[in-house]
Amino acid sequence: MEDPVLNRNLEEIKELHTRWTQFRDFVLTAVKSRRATPQAEMKFLELKSRIAMLQDSFMATLEHSHKTGQNIMTIVGDCILLQRVANYNDAERQKFEFDWNECYILLTEQIAHLEEEKQRLAGISEAAFKARRRKERIVAAVYNFIHSAGLKWTIVAAIIVLIVYVIPAYFYSYSAFHSMPVIKMVSLPIANYVYRPFLARDYEYRSMDWVERNKGYVTNEIFPDARASGASDLTPEFFKMNVPRSLGIQPADVPQAIELFDRHIAMEVERFLTAGIDMQFYYILFASSDDAKAFIDLARKGLDSLPQATRDAILNSTHVRRRANFVAIGIGSHALMLNGHIWRKFKFKEQQRSILEPQ
Incomplete structure (x- = not known):
């Protein structure tokens, strides 16, 4: 079977691979000639815009080397104008080529990986593929829920309610906590400024202290x-x-x-x-x-x-x-x-x- 999302991502990453090669050609040509025409500047700007659009699909498919993948936009951002790039010295040119090549290798590897995935899917039935995708979505949803800020805040709130209300109300009273000098420094303010005002207005004092x-x-x-x-x-x-x-x-x-x-x-x-x-x-x-x-x-x-x-x-x-x-x-x-x-x-x-x- 075929996965339309995979096919679309593969086509866009192949285009990004081509555009990335064109980007290097623009830069090296400007460095070599030490100048840039207005027409070249316009085409360079359009090329950078297209690379930025294709970057999302590329990053969405990456399972590793995310920092290298993000460097594509860092390199594009550093090359603001061809005229500025034309003034690169040898050290700057060598750094550009090193960084560019690292991203190029990652693009090539990702295309090969997606091609392999496409071939693998060709031998899988549609029902099996959909079952696998459902499983992946469930696993992802559970993972996102466990690591979500909402769950963390819910746990924190539950702990606060447990400490402030449930334990004192049903298991171990604030009066008992107040009898412990060290714990009293915490339990007394909680009882006076949280528990009594908001949860139990008539919660009694047992000492003038x-x-x-x-x-x-x-x-x-x-x-x-x-x-x-x-x-x-x-x-x-x-x-x-x-x-x-x-x-x-x-x-x-x-x-x-x-x-x-x-x-x-x-x-x-x-x-x-x-x-x-x-x-x-x-x-x-x-x-x-x-x-x-x-x-x-x-x-x-x-x-x-x-x-x-x-x-x-x-x-x-x-x-x-x-x-x-x-x-x-x-x-x-x-x-x-x-x-x-x-x-x-x-x-x-x-x-x-x-x-x-x-x-």
């Missing part, structure tokens, strides 16, 4: 004339006696709020005095995200039951943010300053409203 903090933040950014004040009296007992009511929680719900608070894992406090205003901050790790939500829901419920003026007064003197089971509470007489301090210190979203406000 795990909470995101802005280490470069200084209090003077918000309170220019502030001075730290003693916070020793801001004890858990003080919190239970005062903060629930300051947040608007109804007296009937205070025991439940205290019960939720009593299960907390950790608490930090701060106090600042600025312009005579007492600013108190409570940073609490509740036992769970559900406990944190329940505590805040009690405050929202209480605020909804209050007169508008009382509700506004509480909202203007408090600011509350939550991230999973971490709750930051600011109490003072300037909600914007409380907000500014909390979001800067713990990397909350800027300008976000207090979680107690209607969402």
